[in-house]
Amino acid sequence: MNEDDHRKAFLRGYEEGLKAAWREVASLTTRGYSSTELGVMARSKMAVIYREVEALAARLAEGEGETGETGVGHGVVRGRGAYLVREPKAERIFQIFQTLARAGARGLSITRMHPDDVRDRCDIEPAGFVWLSKSVGKKVKGIAVVEPTALVDIASAIAEFAADGGNAVVLLEGLEYLIAQNGFSSILRFLQKVNEKIVLNDSYLLLSANPAAMKEQEYRLLAREMVGEI
Structure with missing residues (x-):
């Protein structure tokens, strides 16, 4: 040169x-x-x-x-940390998740929708599934079924997965459902705790969010905790 x-x-x-x-x-x-x-x-x-x-x-x-930068359609993931994926319904988040997984990140899917529906949307099988459901007594092979109000258990699952070698990507779908079940303040504290674990373990958290379905102030408070919005 x-x-x-x-x-x-x-x-x-x-x-x-x-x-x-x-x-x-x-x-x-x-x-x-x-x-x-x-x-x-x-x-x-x-x-x-x-x-x-x-x-x-x-x-x-x-x-x-x-x-x-990792290209992800309409947005760009610029580094490790937590991101809000702005969308009316969870769709683009799966594309971003797959892009990061193809780049080598280990994937954990935590969703309100059934994991079988997640499999239909993803070409890459996540390393782990957590289904947010009140059917906790139901045994589903290869799937952890967790009450939506069990925030400590959900946070622990994320922290343990991220800590197991780092370079993890955690997909979290069902934000509105979690807020309805726990209240916004509890979810904000939950995400603050989870975000710390994500950053410390050099990983990603993708959170599907519909601003139109939330109070403006609450959405802004969530956005403050994130690396960015995509």
Whole structure:
């Protein structure tokens, strides 16, 4: 690579960095943060930006492309963490789940819909299934049946799966059902706890959410806990 190529590559990287920074700012300003909160988050981000650089360098070394982004249809997963998948009904979340699974992530499906219906939607068989149902006495081979109110058990299942080697992708469908069964405050605390385990174990959490089916303030509170919305 000659000097001109180096200069062009540097400018492309600089441009992408600016775009990413302003996308992040635009995303945060739509979530109701105050200027003080934005300042604190910006300083926190800058303090750990070296981690993202190191992660990108590792992905480049593994041949994952220049941006390190995983294409997922209408959105992009930009790194490990929790994401809200905005959709009227759970559809696109399965495409994103499959994309990450094909890239090597271990998949755990936690759904209100029956796991057989999940299998119909996914070409890749998840490593584990958790069915959110009140039919806990019913034995289903290869499927864990959990009460929707058993948030501690659900959180433990996610934490254990993510901790078992990291690089996990957890699909969570049935948010409105969980809120109806537990109340929003309980679900928010549940997701805060789960998100910590996901980040600590270098994994992904995908959460299908329909903003139209939720109170605006509640959706914004959920969005604050996420890496992004896709």
